[in-house]
Structures are given as C-alpha cells and as structure tokens.
Amino acid sequence: MKTSFRFQAGALQCLAVADGVNVYDVKPVFLNAPEGERTQGLARYGAEPDVVAIPYICLVVAVGGQLVLVDTGAGSRHGETVGRLVPNMMAAGIDPADIDLVILTHAHTDHIGGLTDNAGRLQFPAARYIMHRADWEFWRLKENLDELGWSEIFPEIEAKLAAIEERVELVDGGREILPGVRLLPATGHTPGHMAVVFSSAGEALWSVGDLLGHPLHLEYPEWYMAYDLAPAEAIRTKKAILAQADKGALAHVFHFPFPGIGRIQPAGDGWRWQPLEQAR
Ligand SMILES: [Zn+2]
Incomplete structure (x- = not known):
C-alpha cells in the first residue's frame, strides 16, 4: 500500500503522508444525513452502509528552505491502524528532525496525537509550532471536555499540548506566517480550527483540515459531523471557504x-471532489 504521495503546487515540492486509516460508525460522520441518501452516497464511494x-x-x-508539516496524525496509542506518520515520512526520505514548522489545524487527538511518542518525547524535536489561541485555550480546560462528554481524552490532549508549551506560537486570526503561507481561521469544527493556504507561482494549495470529513460533505454541504462542535458555524465556514477554494486550486483534505x-x-448545489490523478 502506498503511504506517501509526491506532488507539486506551483514551485513548491509537497508530500502527502499517510498516518493510517480508522474505521468509523457512519452515524457520527454524517450526523444529520437522511439514511437513504447517506447509504446511496456511500455506495458510490464503495463503502458499506454502516x-x-x-x-x-x-x-x-x-x-524557501523550511520544511512545514500540517498536523501530526493520531500517535501510537490509538491502535495499530493509525499513528504511522513518522515511519511513513522516513520511508519517503524525510527525517522528522528536519521539520522546521508544525502547523496544527486544531487540537483533536487525530491531529495532535503524533506530537510526541509513547515516552512523551517530541517527534519533531527541532520544530516550532503554530496553533490558534482559541483551540489552545478551549482544549486545555477540563470543564470543556467534561461538558462534551469527552473527559476521558482530556489527559491525552493535555499531555500533547503541554509538550509543546515552550515552543508554540498562538495566533488569533488570518496571517502570513512564511512568504506564501497564509493561515485562515475556519472555525466551527472547533473554536480555533484553521486552514492553511500555500501559494506559489500563481498556484495555490488549500490544506483545509477537518472542514470536510468525507467527499460526501462536499456534495451535501449541509451535512455535518458529530465532531463539529458548532455545526451551524461549521457549515457557514465550509461554504465560505469552498467558494474560494473551488477556483482551480489544489486542496489537501486530511480525512479524504x-x-x-x-x-x-x-x-x-454543492461541490465535488476530483482526485489529483484524474485532474491532471
Ligand atoms: Zn480529524
């Protein structure tokens, strides 16, 4: 099975690296989707109904000489099917110690779990880290997780975020962090969810985090996930960003x-996904 994919965006050399695959119950992924449409839609993607x-x-x-990583995967405590980012990155010829900057789209465990290994050591020891302040503050407050019924994952989130406390730069809104690398608030999925836009030589690459969880979320923009903490805001944000990202730019979607x-x-009334191999 292929675990990495090289491509170019303008003059930028890019690599998509698999962290793994997890199997989900369909209901929380398409929380408000009518069952019939959901089942038919999934069948078009070769997926079972449940x-x-x-x-x-x-x-x-x-x-420009810096290696930027967007999100870190789930880390190894989530079972053997995910948490493979580092070995897959090394197999593609990239040393994790050479990563200069890690951008975290949000603080869900499938995106920050790979910050540290099982011994609590940073997996990207030379990097600086960037995250939205609203996510940093939200996920470090245990009461917020208690309210969501997610108390049991608080210690993991807290340990991962504490590991980067000395090196993290918290941002409040949209801004250019490197020449041609722009952060874009994309709130709703979480309070500080962000997208990242890479621009080079007239081409753009939109890395949209969990703005979308499955290609069906493009076809049915009103469908949302149980993991979208503020669903109405998540849908508004999704439509606003897709209306900008659908002008021929490349996109990276973490869960596609x-x-x-x-x-x-x-x-x-929506959008559709055209994988790169077919697009070119
Ligand atoms: Zn996710």
Whole structure:
C-alpha cells in the first residue's frame, strides 16, 4: 500500500503522508444525513452502509528552505491502524528532525496525537509550532471536555499540548506566517480550527483540515459531523471557504481517500471532489 504521495503546487515540492486509516460508525460522520441518501452516497464511494474507513493524511511542504508539516496524525496509542506518520515520512526520505514548522489545524487527538511518542518525547524535536489561541485555550480546560462528554481524552490532549508549551506560537486570526503561507481561521469544527493556504507561482494549495470529513460533505454541504462542535458555524465556514477554494486550486483534505490531494469543483448545489490523478 502506498503511504506517501509526491506532488507539486506551483514551485513548491509537497508530500502527502499517510498516518493510517480508522474505521468509523457512519452515524457520527454524517450526523444529520437522511439514511437513504447517506447509504446511496456511500455506495458510490464503495463503502458499506454502516461503517466507513476514514484515512488520516498529513502534509509536508518545502517553503524557501523550511520544511512545514500540517498536523501530526493520531500517535501510537490509538491502535495499530493509525499513528504511522513518522515511519511513513522516513520511508519517503524525510527525517522528522528536519521539520522546521508544525502547523496544527486544531487540537483533536487525530491531529495532535503524533506530537510526541509513547515516552512523551517530541517527534519533531527541532520544530516550532503554530496553533490558534482559541483551540489552545478551549482544549486545555477540563470543564470543556467534561461538558462534551469527552473527559476521558482530556489527559491525552493535555499531555500533547503541554509538550509543546515552550515552543508554540498562538495566533488569533488570518496571517502570513512564511512568504506564501497564509493561515485562515475556519472555525466551527472547533473554536480555533484553521486552514492553511500555500501559494506559489500563481498556484495555490488549500490544506483545509477537518472542514470536510468525507467527499460526501462536499456534495451535501449541509451535512455535518458529530465532531463539529458548532455545526451551524461549521457549515457557514465550509461554504465560505469552498467558494474560494473551488477556483482551480489544489486542496489537501486530511480525512479524504489517500492521498487526500485533489481539486474542489462546483457541482449543482454543492461541490465535488476530483482526485489529483484524474485532474491532471
Ligand atoms: Zn480529524
């Protein structure tokens, strides 16, 4: 099975790296979807009615001599099917010690779990880290997780975030963090969820985190996930960002079918996903 995928965005060398695949019950992934449409839609993607395989895919982009990593995968405590980012990255010829900057789209465990190994050591020891302040503050407050019924994952989130406390830079809004690398608030999925836009030589690559969980969320923009903490805001944000990202740019979607790289095309009342291999 392929675990990494090289491509170019403008003059930027990019690598999508698989962290693994997890199997989810379909209901929380399509929380408000009518069952019939959901089942038919999933069948078009070759999926069964009740469970859906959801990949985790990180992104590495070389920007002016710096290696930028977007999200870190689930880490190894989530079972053997995920948490493979570091070995897969090394197999592709990238030393984790060479990562200069880690951008965290949000603080869900499938995105920050790979910050440290099982011994609590940083997996990207030379990197600086960037995260939205609203997510940093929300996920470090145990009462917020208690309220969501997620108390049991608080210690893991707290340990991962504490590990980068000395090196993290918290941002409040949209801003250019490196030449041609722009952060974009994309709130709703979490309070500080962000997208990252890489621009080079007239081409753009939109790395949209969990703005979308499955290609069906493009076709049915009103469908949301149980993991979208503020669903109405998540849908508004999704539509606003897709309306900008559907102008021929490349997109990286963390949970889309491997390699998670393609183009977002307007289609009917929504959009559709065109994987890169077919796009070129
Ligand atoms: Zn996720």
